[in-house]
Amino acid sequence: MLAGHGALQDFVVAERGPAGFTVPYVQSWIRLDDGPLVFSIIESHDPRSFAGPRGAPVTLIPATFAVGAFIGWRAVLDGDDAA
């Protein structure tokens, strides 16, 4: 089981995405507190203005995606109410 909490290592506001994703959205790499680096979308009210910063604490939240029955996660900056 992963910690579910970590720090924002890298992010970018993507203006294009695969089928089923509403653009723009924030793509990120998150360094979990227990070590692994994972990819996650960052939930944000205003993705185009998302500015991090790098190193900001984030929490992963369980999410079910529309594509099949895949269960993964999304992330929010700690203190943000975007979840």
Next chain:
Amino acid sequence: MTHARVIGTGLHAFGRFPDLSIQQLARVAIWEAIHDAGLAGPEIGIAYVANCYSGFFTSQVDAVAPMVIGHAGLSGMPMVHVEGGGAAGSVAFHQAVLAVESGQYRVALAVGVEKIYVPGQPAASISAIATSGEQTTATQLGLTWVADLSMSSRRLMERYGWTARDFAAVAAKNRFHGALNPQAEVQQAITVDDILAARSVAPPLTRPMCAGAAVDGAAAVIVTDAETAAKLSSGRPSPQVAAMGVVGGRYVSNRVEDDRPGMLSMDEASRAFGLAYERSGVNPADIELLQVHDAVAPEELLAYQVVGLCAAGEEPALLHAGATALGGRVPVNTDGGLLSRGHPIAASGVAQVVESVRQMRGNLGRRQALPKARPPRVAAIQNAGAQGGPSSGVAFSAAFVLTT
């Protein structure tokens, strides 16, 4: 061991061809290559067909090779389908060269063909390309190649002091080359300022700094042994494959150490070129022509360093001095590269070989590279593709050295 030689090249123009099938695209490239080689077709001992997304778009997951080869009217030889993302074409070429150099086959065909453009559905093309990475991360969690490359690009800017203007200059150079190539996807030159002002894809990358995701096309080459090449060449240069260096990365889903820029690190390409130089006896200073995998503009700058054209950090100076443009010391991506010639994924690696061979023969008119007032005699190719998982290395990183 005798070195294999490339005696035939063929292309179907790159672009958007919604009314053509992969079989139709490939047939054009295959027969141009056969005729270019001076062959009739039945001499082909084995055929390798690179294709990545036929399964995604048409459910034709298997039997791609017999569909493509059979539609071209060829029969009787083993037909092998290979994949490998952006390197798929290099996988096919690598296999064709190995087949000839093993002594088992006198003539081998390598063809790369792809259809990615879907009218009115740009996201479908992105979804297709995402299948060249780990599915749970790409299609389902939402990671895109270009976004990951943009994050890597920003790390490189911090590490080397590169700027978005440097990336734009790469794209402008390749668009200038592509404007001279009647088979390129994009044939319009563009200024650095217009590239910087273009629509953002994922900062710092604007649209002209990224290879298009929705491109169709096909490329083919005929490989043979020295004896057959000598019979058929009629005095024309038949470049030999002086060396191949091919390596893979490693699959690490949850990489602990913080050594990204990940996909753009090109660690594997350095190892591949080390092998190719060692096996060929060629040195970086000998290279007179180079084709690199510029899926995004920063990759070309990194390739200068990896191939050994200059020291780390000096890439923009090399570029701005014009050394890597037509007319320069070592022209790079003379057909426009992925950014301008286009990147129909499985066709790209074969197209790099096609361009190298045509330049070495020396009849490309305004697009002809003449680095030493004659056609290039030593050409190198860098290609890579198929990401195993997030922040892991590539599956197939290739360095080819051709000489005449």
